Each structure stands twice: as C-alpha cells, then as structure tokens.
Amino acid sequence: MYTTEEVHNKETQGQLSGYSNGWPRAFWVISFGAVCVFASGIHYRYGISPSLWYFATFATVTAMVNSFTGPARRRSVDVTSLSFLVGWGLLGTVAGRIFYGQEGNALPFFLAMVLVVLWWASGRVLPVNGVVALIRILSAVYSVFAILVVQFSVPLSSEGHFHHQTSFFLVAGAVLATVTLRWLELALVMAAIIVTYLNYPALSYLLGFAVAAICICAFYVNRAQMILVLAAAVAICSSIAMNIDLVLGSISHYFTSVGKTDNSETREALLEIGLRKFFDRPWFGSWFIEDIAIYAPGGITGKFKYVPVHNDYLQLAIGGGIVFAAAFVAIMVIFLIRGVVTLSSRSAPTEDRVILVTGMSAIASILVMCSVNPILIDIRTALFFSLSVVLSLNSMARIERACS
Known part of the structure; x- marks a missing residue:
C-alpha cells in the first residue's frame, strides 16, 4: 500500500500508469506493429500508399506508449465514444482484409486513430516539452x-x-x-x-x-x-x-x-x-x-x-x-x-x-x-x-x- 503522497509521486513519474511494466507495453507495441507490417505489405503490393507511413505510425505508437508518464486525468464522454468508434472500425477493417481480402476499406484511418484510443486508455496527461x-x-x-x-x-x-x-x-x-x-x-x-x-x-x-x-x-x-x-x-x-x-x-x-x-x-x-x-x-x-x-x-x-x-x-x-x-x-x-x-x-x-x-x-x-x-x-x-x-x-x- 502507498500513502497519498507516494501515490501522487508515482503517478507523476508514470509508475502507476498501467503501461509501466514491461509485458503490457511490449504486448501493445508488438501487436500493433504486426498489424502495421501486415497492412504495409498489402499496400506495398498494390501500390495504394507508401508502406513507409505505416512504419511511421508504428514508430509513433511506440513513442507514445513509452510516454505515458504524466499525471492522471479524467476521461471525457466524447473521447470515450470516439475510442469506441475507432475500435469498431479497426475490428471491421482488419477482419475485411484478413478474411475477405478487401483492399479498399478504411484501415489506414482506423490504424492511425489507434493513437487516440491509446491516449484515452492511458488516463494520463502527456508532457508537451518541445x-x-x-x-x-x-x-x-x-x-x-x-x-x-x-x-x-x-x-x-x-x-x-x-x-x-x-x-x-x-x-x-x-x-x-x-x-x-x-x-x-x-x-x-x-x-x-x-x-x-x-x-x-x-x-x-x-x-x-x-x-x-x-x-x-x-x-x-x-x-x-x-x-x-x-x-x-x-x-x-x-x-x-x-x-x-x-x-x-x-x-x-x-x-x-x-x-x-x-x-x-x-x-x-x-x-x-x-x-x-x-x-x-x-x-x-x-x-x-x-x-x-x-x-x-x-x-x-x-x-x-x-x-x-x-x-x-x-x-x-x-x-x-x-x-x-x-x-x-x-x-x-x-x-x-x-x-x-x-x-x-x-x-x-x-x-x-x-x-x-x-x-x-x-x-x-x-x-x-x-x-x-x-x-x-x-x-x-x-x-x-x-x-x-x-x-x-x-x-x-x-x-x-x-x-x-
């Protein structure tokens, strides 16, 4: 158990963020990276969009997951609702690509919008230095x-x-x-x-x-x-x-x-x-x-x-x-x-x-x-x-x- 002051200090340092231990962070990064690699392979093959941008998205998510170190914040209804919509779209588009071979769906949009979901799920305020x-x-x-x-x-x-x-x-x-x-x-x-x-x-x-x-x-x-x-x-x-x-x-x-x-x-x-x-x-x-x-x-x-x-x-x-x-x-x-x-x-x-x-x-x-x-x-x-x-x-x- 922690005292109130210890909890505040650890929250500020990011030690109680929910992403601070190694396995959950690695799980999110590896899972999202696998989806990016899969999507970039499809786009590279068909020339729809540069695969480099999928890897840029992956790198951004990696950096973001490692930045959940700020103080806690409240979760608003609009961001919660937007996260639900992103989850709905991501599941549908990934299923369409894997099981039905669809290449013209909205996967690029929902893949990038995972950043919003991660920010919502973290319950943290990110630092803005620089x-x-x-x-x-x-x-x-x-x-x-x-x-x-x-x-x-x-x-x-x-x-x-x-x-x-x-x-x-x-x-x-x-x-x-x-x-x-x-x-x-x-x-x-x-x-x-x-x-x-x-x-x-x-x-x-x-x-x-x-x-x-x-x-x-x-x-x-x-x-x-x-x-x-x-x-x-x-x-x-x-x-x-x-x-x-x-x-x-x-x-x-x-x-x-x-x-x-x-x-x-x-x-x-x-x-x-x-x-x-x-x-x-x-x-x-x-x-x-x-x-x-x-x-x-x-x-x-x-x-x-x-x-x-x-x-x-x-x-x-x-x-x-x-x-x-x-x-x-x-x-x-x-x-x-x-x-x-x-x-x-x-x-x-x-x-x-x-x-x-x-x-x-x-x-x-x-x-x-x-x-x-x-x-x-x-x-x-x-x-x-x-x-x-x-x-x-x-x-x-x-x-x-x-x-x-």
Missing part, C-alpha cells in the same frame, strides 16, 4: 520542400505530395506562426501557399484558410466575441446553401478562369453511386468489413476503375452506416466547441493554448476538406489527423487541470 518547437521545424521543412519541388522542380519528392490534399500542413503552419508572432516563419509559409496554389489552384486552399482565420480569432478574442464570429460563419454558410446555384455557377467560372478542368459532373456521378451503395444498408453499413470505394462506370475516371467517392463522410457512412457517420460528426463538433471554450481561458499556459489552436486548425481544415476530397482514408493524412487530435485533447486536459 512540441511547439517540433511543429515549427516540421512546418518550415514542409514549406521549404514545397517551394523547391513545386517552383524550382528540385527532385526531392513528388510534386503531388504538395497539392491541395495536404494543404492542412500549411494551414497549421500559418496559424502557429501567427499566434506565436514569428513573422519570418509566416512569410515562409505564405510563400509556400502562393507557390502551391498557383501551381494547382484548388478551392480547398480557400476553405482551409477560412478555417484558419476562425481559429486565430478563437485564440485572440474573448468568448462573447467568438460567439459573434461563429454566428457570422453560420450566416455565411447558410447564405451559400440558399444560393447554391449561383455558387456552382461561380465555381464553374472559376475552373475556366484558372485553366482547370471542371470535374464537378464526375464528382456528382461518384456521389450518386456512393449514395446508392449507402442506401443498400443505411443503418450500420457493412460494419467496415467490405470496401468503401466504388466502381466507376463508363471510364468517367479515366484509367482508374476502383475509386473513392471524394467525400469521406459518405465513405464512412458506407462502411458504418448513418449510426457511425452521425456519431463521428457529432463527436468532432463537440470536440471543436470544447476547444473554442478552452481557448477562451486566458489563465491557461501559453504553450498549451498554442498547441491547442494549431491542432484545432489542422483538424478543422481536414474535416472541411474531406467533404470534397478522400483524404481521411490516406495513411499520411490519417496519421497527421490522429496526432492533431491527441495533441489537442492533451492540451485541453492540461489547461483544464491548470485552471482547476
């Missing part, structure tokens, strides 16, 4: 690579890695540089934004940076002012919804003006096929056992025959039905509202507020972009999304602990 510096370095490296590869054709990476599907890196970098008042870093990120946008002028950039502006407002203004900002955002979205024909006409004109092909008809066709697949089993979908991609008829997608729907919410609904999709959206909305409320606490530690607003900007931009692009089912985006969720939740817990 996190802001690490994010700043990653943002600068990404911006430099984007400029060199896209503008100067330096063969450091594929140009496709710096298209609009990954613009959330730039969104997070811009928000971080703004709230920390590092103007040289902001100039570097803005240069990367201009270069990548001019190279591939997608509307996703505009959506992402509208989200970034709202997150920056949440960092600087008080709660009453933030309510006005959110009300204005809702009013703008409602106005767009009520004038959708005008908006679609403007988008068509936009495609013409920037020299891009208007692929809206192709997207509409894919959405219709996806909706039919969803309505076949609307409540619980295929329990994520079957593929969530669809067959595109008549060569409308060129050489690609088996393609995603280009709307991740619909794809999650195909896999888990309206029950899963509605629960996931509700949890994300609650999470973002909690984040805004937490940011309004001016007595919170500055580093935690910076991490929280940066993570929220990345998460919100991904959630907006995934309504028009299939990015959550990409292991690279999924890993970044999962890390952003964990860091944001962790900072929220630290802020709540400091304020109490």
Whole structure:
C-alpha cells in the first residue's frame, strides 16, 4: 500500500500508469506493429500508399506508449465514444482484409486513430516539452520542400505530395506562426501557399484558410466575441446553401478562369453511386468489413476503375452506416466547441493554448476538406489527423487541470 503522497509521486513519474511494466507495453507495441507490417505489405503490393507511413505510425505508437508518464486525468464522454468508434472500425477493417481480402476499406484511418484510443486508455496527461518547437521545424521543412519541388522542380519528392490534399500542413503552419508572432516563419509559409496554389489552384486552399482565420480569432478574442464570429460563419454558410446555384455557377467560372478542368459532373456521378451503395444498408453499413470505394462506370475516371467517392463522410457512412457517420460528426463538433471554450481561458499556459489552436486548425481544415476530397482514408493524412487530435485533447486536459 502507498500513502497519498507516494501515490501522487508515482503517478507523476508514470509508475502507476498501467503501461509501466514491461509485458503490457511490449504486448501493445508488438501487436500493433504486426498489424502495421501486415497492412504495409498489402499496400506495398498494390501500390495504394507508401508502406513507409505505416512504419511511421508504428514508430509513433511506440513513442507514445513509452510516454505515458504524466499525471492522471479524467476521461471525457466524447473521447470515450470516439475510442469506441475507432475500435469498431479497426475490428471491421482488419477482419475485411484478413478474411475477405478487401483492399479498399478504411484501415489506414482506423490504424492511425489507434493513437487516440491509446491516449484515452492511458488516463494520463502527456508532457508537451518541445512540441511547439517540433511543429515549427516540421512546418518550415514542409514549406521549404514545397517551394523547391513545386517552383524550382528540385527532385526531392513528388510534386503531388504538395497539392491541395495536404494543404492542412500549411494551414497549421500559418496559424502557429501567427499566434506565436514569428513573422519570418509566416512569410515562409505564405510563400509556400502562393507557390502551391498557383501551381494547382484548388478551392480547398480557400476553405482551409477560412478555417484558419476562425481559429486565430478563437485564440485572440474573448468568448462573447467568438460567439459573434461563429454566428457570422453560420450566416455565411447558410447564405451559400440558399444560393447554391449561383455558387456552382461561380465555381464553374472559376475552373475556366484558372485553366482547370471542371470535374464537378464526375464528382456528382461518384456521389450518386456512393449514395446508392449507402442506401443498400443505411443503418450500420457493412460494419467496415467490405470496401468503401466504388466502381466507376463508363471510364468517367479515366484509367482508374476502383475509386473513392471524394467525400469521406459518405465513405464512412458506407462502411458504418448513418449510426457511425452521425456519431463521428457529432463527436468532432463537440470536440471543436470544447476547444473554442478552452481557448477562451486566458489563465491557461501559453504553450498549451498554442498547441491547442494549431491542432484545432489542422483538424478543422481536414474535416472541411474531406467533404470534397478522400483524404481521411490516406495513411499520411490519417496519421497527421490522429496526432492533431491527441495533441489537442492533451492540451485541453492540461489547461483544464491548470485552471482547476
């Protein structure tokens, strides 16, 4: 038995975390590593996604499991519910790959989201020493690579890695540089934004940076002012919804003006096929056992025959039905509202507020972009999304602990 003081000291040192003895930690790491190796083998064979990212996920989980050394915290209902959804999706997708040979399911997303489950299961607050510096370095490296590869054709990476599907890196970098008042870093990120946008002028950039502006407002203004900002955002979205024909006409004109092909008809066709697949089993979908991609008829997608729907919410609904999709959206909305409320606490530690607003900007931009692009089912985006969720939740817990 320990005294109260001894328990507190051991909790702080991580000796009572539940992951402190060797066998459970090794069990989690080895088990998850086996799944990663299996998944990366499939993806390497079919060329769906670089296997390197699965091993990066494995390394991240290993580092995270070895970091459960902080003080105890409360488990919130929204994170518990999200962990349940991840468990449901992971079991279904792994079963689909092993027993049914499905290669087009949502395993990349749920594999990466295991990070959230581990954070929830630990019941601990992770240390954040050096996190802001690490994010700043990653943002600068990404911006430099984007400029060199896209503008100067330096063969450091594929140009496709710096298209609009990954613009959330730039969104997070811009928000971080703004709230920390590092103007040289902001100039570097803005240069990367201009270069990548001019190279591939997608509307996703505009959506992402509208989200970034709202997150920056949440960092600087008080709660009453933030309510006005959110009300204005809702009013703008409602106005767009009520004038959708005008908006679609403007988008068509936009495609013409920037020299891009208007692929809206192709997207509409894919959405219709996806909706039919969803309505076949609307409540619980295929329990994520079957593929969530669809067959595109008549060569409308060129050489690609088996393609995603280009709307991740619909794809999650195909896999888990309206029950899963509605629960996931509700949890994300609650999470973002909690984040805004937490940011309004001016007595919170500055580093935690910076991490929280940066993570929220990345998460919100991904959630907006995934309504028009299939990015959550990409292991690279999924890993970044999962890390952003964990860091944001962790900072929220630290802020709540400091304020109490």
